[in-house]
Amino acid sequence: MTLDWWTFGLQTVNFAILVWLLQRFLYKPVLRMVDARRAEMEKVRASAQEDREKARAERERVATEHAQIEAERRKTIADARAEAEALATEKIDQADKEATEIREKARTSLAAERKAAETDIRRAALDLGTDIARRLIEELPVESRTEAWIGHIEQHLAELTEAQRSALLQGMDGTSALRVVAAAPFPESVAQHWRERLQTALGHELRIDFAHDPDLVAGVELHFPTAVLHFSWRSTLEAIRAEIEDDAETR
Template identity: 50%
Template sequence: MTFDWWTLGLQTVNFAVLVWLLHRLLYQPVLRMIDSRRAEMEKQYAEANAATVKAQQELAEVEAARAKIAGEREATLTMAAAQAEEAAKARRAQAESEAAVLLEGARKSIAEERQQVVAEARSVAVDLGAEVARRLLEAAPLKARSEAWLDQIDHYLAALPRSERIALAKQLENSEALVVVTASPLRPEEAETWRAQLRRLLGDGVSVTFNADPLLLAGAELHFPAAVLRFSWQNALQLARLELEAS
């Protein structure tokens, strides 16, 4: 068996050409395709990592927003509860204030009504007392009634300081008359008794005239030109009524 160097050389050249063709037409494109795929995969991986990071960031933001919303909700609920409590307290205080005003108004109204009823009762009692006194007085003799009031007036004038009695007498100068008003007309002899008694106390020259006024109920009034001395039941009852109304 002989070895053919030409054949070996041709086969070597053919193998080299084949290797070059494979390298040129297959290996390099495959490497380029692999590099391209690797680059694409790396790009996709980077994008996926970026998306993951972004998603994590967005998730963190969502969690933060959720936590903020939860906090705001809690704060809002707390504030709403506090406002509701304050509103309830205000309404309760207003209701208590209105109730106190109503109660005070009711108390004042009751007190005013009570005072009015008491005043009316006192007025009725005074009127009733006046009526009873008038009826009792009617049963008394006229002379006794006249003498009793004259004695009271006599004691009053006699007890006055001399200066005051002189001042009363000076009002009756220059023909001025002292008018004696009694509840019922005096008989002539009674009028003379009164005139003599008054002149004894106020002066002999005093002019005394007499009038009657049934509204006095009992007693008399001395009408000086500038003063009136009242000794009547009407005046006593009026004073009693004023005292009752003031109490």
């Protein structure tokens, strides 16, 4: 078998042309397509990676916002609870204060009412005692009633100094009279008896007139031109009534 170099050369040239054609029109385009495909895939992968990063960042942002919202919600709830507790405490304290004030006012009012009632009772008791005393005294004979008083008056006049007696008698001239006011009218015999004893006690001849005033309850008053001597229960009762009124005002 012989080798046809011409044929071999033609085939070699054909093969080289084929390789060149394949490289030019097939391999390089395919490589370019592969590279383009690879680049596109890389771009897609990069885009996907970027999307994943964005998605992760968004998840983190959302998670952070959720955490902030939850923290704000808890803080709002805590603040609202604290405010509600503070308000409740304030309301309770205010209610306690108002209740204390009401109790104090009620206690003060009750005490005032009790004191007013006690004062009214004391006034009523004084009025009732005065009325009872007046009725009991009216049942006694005038002579018995007046004897004790004239003795008391004589003792008082005897204890006066000369200057005090002179002061009482000042202005007692022929036109002035000593006026004896009794709780009940004096019979003429009793009046004359009193004139004699008063003139003796005072050491002067005096004109003595008599009058009566039921408000004295018992006893008499000696009305001199410059002074009045009280020997009646009215003055004592008025002093007691004044004590009652003063006690009522100071309570």
